[in-house]
Amino acid sequence: MGVKLGDLVVRHEISLKDLSRRKVAVDAFNAMHQFLAKIRQPDGSPLKTSRGEITSVHSGVLYRTANLLENGIVPVYVFDGEPPTFKQETVEKRREVREEAKRRWEEALKIGDLESAQKYAQAALLLTDEMIEDAKKILRYMGVPVVQAPSEGEAQAAYMAREGDVWAAVSQDYDSLLFGSPRLVRNLTITGKRKLPGRKVFVETPPELILLDEVLRNNGIKREQLVLIGILIGTDYNPGIKGIGPKRALEIVRMFKDPESVKKVVGWSQELDMMEIYEFFLNPPVTNEYSVELSPPDPETLIKFMVDEHEFSESRVRRVVEKIEAAYQSLTRKGLEEWFS
Secondary structure (H helix, E strand, O other): OOOOOHHHOOOEEOOHHHHOOEEEEEEHHHHHHHHHHHOEOOOOOEOEOOOOOEOHHHHHHHHHHHHHHHOOEEEEEEEOOOOOHHHHHHHHHHHHHHHHHHHHHHHHHHOOOHHHHHHHHOOOOOOOHHHHHHHHHHHHHHOOOEEEOOOOHHHHHHHHHHOOOOOEEEOOOOHHHHOOOOEEEEOOOOOEEEEOOOOOOEEEEOOEEEEHHHHHHHHOOOHHHHHHHHHHHEOOOOEOOOOOOHHHHHHHHHHOOOHHHHHHHOOOOOOOOHHHHHHHHHOOOOOOOOOOOOOOOOHHHHHHHHHHOOOOOHHHHHHHHHHHHHHHHHHHHOOHHHOOO
8 A cells, every 4th residue: 555655745747758768667566456456347347267367467467568668668567575574464454454345345246336346346356476477477478577576566666766777666656765766657557537436536647757856855854754754654564653644744753853763752662663664665675686678579479378368359469469569669779878868
């Protein structure tokens, strides 16, 4: 779910054209959870094969990634590795939320309440190991770079952006800023219109850019203090301090700049070690062994995998393959000096 920093950031609306000829590091798990939640049937059921295998992730990875390539954007998908030990409580809570959502989804289907069924279905399904491995296969057949992070994908994406190997990190969550990414792009893998919660109202969701330096400058803080704000309001690793929202947390870290002082003034009583979380955000496990270059796509293997194994429309997949091949030729024909300008 990520840290809720929305009140402290400035979002700059951008277009896909603004990202043309740029490489971006995509938090793969974040994107795949979006695909699993959003690409569904009217009753909230995910896309499936005749054998009952869920293919919403497959669909999102293929079609949304092809769309980025067609627009001149090179997505580098970064996959999570081993989570830190202190994330286990969050993992367990998410499992409980999924189980409750699944129960409510099934109840809504029984009484024919499709609106509620759609809402609960979004939180009911688990991203499985098989989906993850299939996503990697699809990306490799497309020639798209895949990076395996030793730990958190967002931390690895932020590292790659800091190193200048990619232009920005891509995620719906703000955690990449805490991990030090100079730029964060949101709404890139899921664009178009989204329904407001509990209302029959749809709003446009264009991509948006957030600049870390601007966030720090506007709030008069350093990155270390931004990490402390995240910890106070709650992260994937710890619940927030009751009664402390983003603005109150900002006041506290401006007044008490070092973590030990902040820990003392808020009366930290959680079993989790605050300093361990703080240090993890500042110095997470990352690897420098990765490639961000496109590879030649493997059209026939991709078609066989999507059509023969997962029952996608052959004509539609072949049209997408043509776009992927054209994008590869376009993106690799011009000199690398054009990148990151």
